[in-house]
Amino acid sequence: MRVNRRLLFKSLAAAGASAVAGATAQGRARPVAPPDALGLLYDTTRCIGCKACVVACREANATRPDTSNAPGRLWDMPMDLNGQTKTLIKLYKSADGRERSFFKAQCMHCVDAACTNACPLGALKKKEHGIVSYDPKLCIGCRYCQMACPFNVPKFEWAKTFPKIVKCELCRHRAAGASLVATGGFLRYPAGKGPACAEVCPRQAVIYGTRRELLAEARRRLAANPGRYVPRIYGETDAGGTQCLYISHVAFEKLGLPKLSDRPVPEVQEAIQHGIYQGFVTPILLYGLLGAVIFRNRRKAEAQEGRAGKEGGP
């Protein structure tokens, strides 16, 4: 019995050690964006806050205007992304009013997205062009994606009897079947098939193209206007990189973009899970060990009771 208990504790310790080791080892390669990854580049210095993108997004996605915050329900004025709003223009104003910036909120389409890691049946999954896509047929409405996303992007239709998760999908439903064509330095769809927000923006404050092209454009702008921008592209490496990028004249935290390390959000959790469950080795070993121990103990108990002349059995 002693041997068994010692063996049990040893193997438990080994399993624990392998889990911790798995969690610390960088054995897992970091995902990279696919070469044709589609994304957006938003430049705060060009945005005039006209909200044409918000209206275009509504029309392209057939989402209803949100008048719940409007006195007399006269205006479409959501305070944040929600179950009927996939993009929104927010305004940052410093306390003394001197510093201002608009900010366009929508899904970041992370290269290594937390939401796709979280979703049990893969309802959220990176599909063509690396777009984080939503399939309601596989969604159980567990809302783990909402917990996981560091940008708080996925929203839920709380008021509906048959709710869904709602978020920007870069208008992939419009692109169905179309192919990217080189247009003015970027690979784009024919008009009407790309992201509606980027197509309608009158100032090209938000543009779309492949991630590579957008990064190049962003770098070009930063280099050409050294004093104007914060010298960094948000989304280049943040959280392992995102496909929707930002360049800004004010600090990114002021715009509500969280300070994140270069490590993708799912990395730690995946290390733990894979460390323990890789190939189901640990669970199977543990199972075998437990079975053996219990079997041994039962045998012993039966033998004891047999000796004492009493019937046994659990």
Next chain:
Amino acid sequence: MTPSDLRREGPGQAGMTAVDRRDFIRVCAMALAAVGLPYSAAAKAARALAAKKLKPSVIWLHFQECTGCTESLLRTSHPAVSELILDLVSLDYHETLFAAAGRQAERALQKAMKENAGTYILVVEGAIPTKEKGIYCKIGDRTALEILREAAGNAGSIIAIGSCASWGGVASADPNPTGAAGVPAILEGRKIVTIPGCPANPYNFLGTVLQYATFGTLPELDEKGRPRFAYGRTIHEHCPRRPHFDAGRFVQRFGDEGHRLGHCLYKLGCKGPATHANCPVLHFGEVTDAWPVGIGHPCYGCTEQKLAFRAALHETVEIERPTPPDTYAPIRSRQGRVSPVATAVAGLVGGALVGAGFMASRKLGGKPPAEGNGPGEGA
């Protein structure tokens, strides 16, 4: 005799024939621009129409109407323009403008219908009564219904000008004692161009007719037969006071500060958000701001059957498609709600349970009774 013939010979029409070709093209350009055709079309229109045989025949019927649409067509700041208009088409029957009357007029109508069978443009102004076989409007002892049906039989295209001809207008206001109806309701199944408005903006009519006369096509129509170039948007969508609406600057009472500053008239009952028309961009009588909102009165929806003569003048209307205001969402907003009731009840119940547990544990304290012997203790 047609009005065109009369014009050449009639008295008091000084300088008629000395009309400038440039003016002519200018008017064509204006009318065609309203339809959305390019400036180059104006020269083409002028050439096409100069050839007299291409002037389309227009038969203009009047029924239950105030003649406002005709008057609006003639009310221009430049008398010469109305003449030019009359020169672009062959106005073969028009009760208001006819010098003739009685049987002469009737014969002119029959002649025009026979000679231009299949090609004439039938313009209808005014509603058509339907109750009691339509006896409430009779011309020459024939009901409006009969006249319309006969005229429509051989018409090349049919245009209903004004709200009355489009859907019944003021004549159809509750309780509609004459059963007044618009042309589309009478001539079911036929393609009718409707130019609602009370009055209709003359340039909407002109643009449509000119396009037809020049190119033989009608402008794109919506499901009610209204040309989209004029009725495709609501007043709200291109109103000059829209920035005031978006900023929440409303007139609360006639004559107040906001009214003097030209603020939005929505709260006074402006029907702009639900009314399809192009009044904000095409004013009346060629006078800037000569339209209701322009002079400070809320729109009453004269083109819309559901609103004009039906909805209360100062009752607000729902916004069809709300758009963002000119304010912005903050970077961080408050989310979630905490019910004080739930908090209070939860606190009380939770506290009570924990307290009860501790009280109970006191009773359990001390030496336990020997197991299996004697009565157990209840709590």
Next chain:
Amino acid sequence: MREEARTLGGPILTRPFRVLAALILVAAILIVWRLVAGLGATTALSDAYPWGLWIAFDVVTGTALACGGYSMAILVYVLNKGRYHPLVRPAILTSALGYTVAGISIALDIGRPWIAWKVPLFVWSWNLNSALLEVSLCIMTYTAVAWIELSPALLERWQKESRLRKIAAKARAILDRSLVWIIAFGLLLPTMHQSSLGTLMVLTGPKLHPLWQTRLLPLLFLVSCIAIGYAAVVFESTLASVFFRRPRETEMLAGLSGAMVPVLGAFLAIRIGGLAIRGRLPLALAPNRYALAFWVETALMAAPLFLLLPAGRRRDPGNLFRAAMMMLLAGALYRFNTYLLAYRAGDDVHYFPSVPEFLITVGLLALEVLGYIVIVKLFPIFSGAPRRAVPT
């Protein structure tokens, strides 16, 4: 020497039964409303707090409370402490009922329950990276396993009745042969998912306050689950003795609490040690509610340690009960804090469960208690004879 387990007997439709049934009825009506009107209308959940009472309490804490079966199985079957055997069946019953109620809570909480059947069946859609997939599959399986582990008790009774005798006998035979492997499964599964309940919150990354966010979350959840499991057994056993007028099992419980001490110690060591190594202890001194919550949680976990350390004090039933209560509260609070308090999706976000959320939770708990009472009266769960007619 092993005492036969026997049914408790006694009337079913007692007053407590009626009270519990009323609570369940209220919850049932609210459940229908929740299914028809949606989550927004019945709960205080929002995009800022997508997981609330039902997840944090009903599922995460509830399954931990139901881990009495798990903890007892470790003691009795792995560590071979046969003398605790009489505590096993009641603990397994609690596990079976507790996990079933947790399963109902999950079904209620998810927004699209009509897709839930795809989770165990759509193997090709499984996202093997998802900790939540693993948790849900494990919980589904363990619920079944718990009922199977309980079935010998149910079959014992049915074997005595003529109609089901043959089937029961056959089933019993199969069970007897495979019980070892079922029990082993019943030990493996909670180890997996109770720790994964901790891993779930690792994914929230920076949204979880650094006093709670750590790679050690799975370990902490597992250890605290074992501790809660024991505490639950003490708690239940004491209550059952009192309400069913049964003999106290203080001797066994005293021994059990001896096992709790090292587990509590391990938890505290890992928790505080982990914070110290990462230099986060100063956060516990900040004047805000996070620090306060941390201290309350830690104090509630440490106090039972001191209450149970002296061997003599373990025999005092009052002391045992108080210590068990504190451990339960500590474990629950640790889970609440990890899932609710420490999770911040923004600066101005708030959540407190609504009245319907509470009432449904209460109703489900009532269902669990009711099930427990009815089953112990009808089936041989408790060992040792009652001394007189049972009023509850």
